[in-house]
Amino acid sequence: MSSQNFDVIIAGAGIAGCSAANIIAKNGYRVALIDALPESKIGMKVCGDGVALHDFYESNIHPPTKKEIEREVDEIKFFTNSQTHIFSIMGKGLTVNRYHFGQRLLKDAQDQGAQLFSKRLVTSALLSNGKVLGINTKQKENKTFFKAPITFDATGIVASVRTSLPSTLYINESVNAFDTGIGYREYRQLDKSFGNFCAIYYNWDVSHGGYCWIIPKRDNLVNTGILIPSSRNVDANFLKNRFSSFLKINTHLKKSKCLKSEIGLVPLRHPLLNAVSDGLISIGDSAFHTNPLNGYGIGPAMLSAKIAAETAMFCLEKNKFSRDDLWKFNYDYMLKCGKRYTTNKIMKDFIQTLNRVEAEHFFKSLGIKKYYKSGNFIKELSNPDKIKLLYSLSKRRSLFNNFLKLIIKIKSVSSHCDKYPKSSLKYNIWLNELTNKF
């Protein structure tokens, strides 16, 4: 049985899905927003709860309200093994109540006219002759399909729609365990208030290639946890053991009490280089739209939602929905942030190859500049600071050599991303050249 017809179907009412639904519905299009969760649970998500303020302005999403904001922060401080502060990224950020934030994004979308279908599991794409015509859903034993010229996959890391497509459509790639970060997160009550900053701890004994974090919430509450950069062979006990060794050495957490703990997955790889198919756009975690260096995904999800919404409305105006018509999304996303996250994946792979001593030396060397404006560390260094950095790294020969190779590779991939094809016809040639560079 079919439900009504819509202009756009959005599978998944998380950050990406609600943000896109809001923009498209605001422009008068009929939007169906479908989620497996009951309406009252939408927005519940294991997360560090931190988000940069500028991402709201860039994606035209209303910033969190008073009820959603738990703390305003103006700095992310990075620490080494020995808990020495090495450098900071300065900028306005918020820690949010993730549930209230998610519920408000949903309400905003509904207020604009998006129609929510909750407690409905999206099982696959509705496919005909290689074209996505909508989605198949299941509610208990009741199977329903929804039809629309454009479908968004916003189902998070499971990517239920996209991965149901045949491999011949070149969009069904799943994330592998090596590139899936696994996070263990606790809400902890401290004996006193944490400062107005987020703290990231690089400690290779606790998480090789990953990090631990403390993010302040309301009053004395913090969100603290550990991110392991690859979920391969990692189980709950492993995560808890590693996190308890962090608890033992961190002075802020010594007298704290755990109120709640959870585990979650986040893609830590380059974005899908092609996220569209005939009638389909994949956004947010489902298209690996996160920063592979740290799993930051709220900003990228909102931004990809905005770009996808603009593409969808452009195509609805023209009444054309082929892969080539939707290609605009790939192009715009790549130039806006895909390029940065593609090169960050190279940086992530480099960092993971460092041993404990090299990692400590590398991060300390980046501390040549104490205050950065963004995570683009190398770009922000002045020429004299770049020389100081190279001099410092040269004290460890293999680290230095690998760093030089890294910079060459990043430059080459970055300039190749600038040449991302405007049409799908030239994609395979572009992709082959990129694969050679990788």
Ligand SMILES: Cc1cc2nc3c(=O)[nH]c(=O)nc-3n(C[C@H](O)[C@H](O)[C@H](O)COP(=O)(O)OP(=O)(O)OC[C@H]3O[C@@H](n4cnc5c(N)ncnc54)[C@H](O)[C@@H]3O)c2cc1C
């Ligand atoms: C431990 C951890 C810490 C993190 N910390 C941060 C942080 O501090 N800051 C930050 O910016 N990012 C953080 N992230 C990443 C961030 O949470 C995600 O990138 C972001 O939530 C992605 O949004 P999304 O809308 O793409 O997916 P999701 O938020 O996962 O939403 C997907 C939605 O789809 C629904 N769904 C899934 N499958 C189906 C289906 N088959 N049928 C119907 N509905 C379905 C789900 O119920 C959900 O509502 C963290 C992630 C983890 C795991």
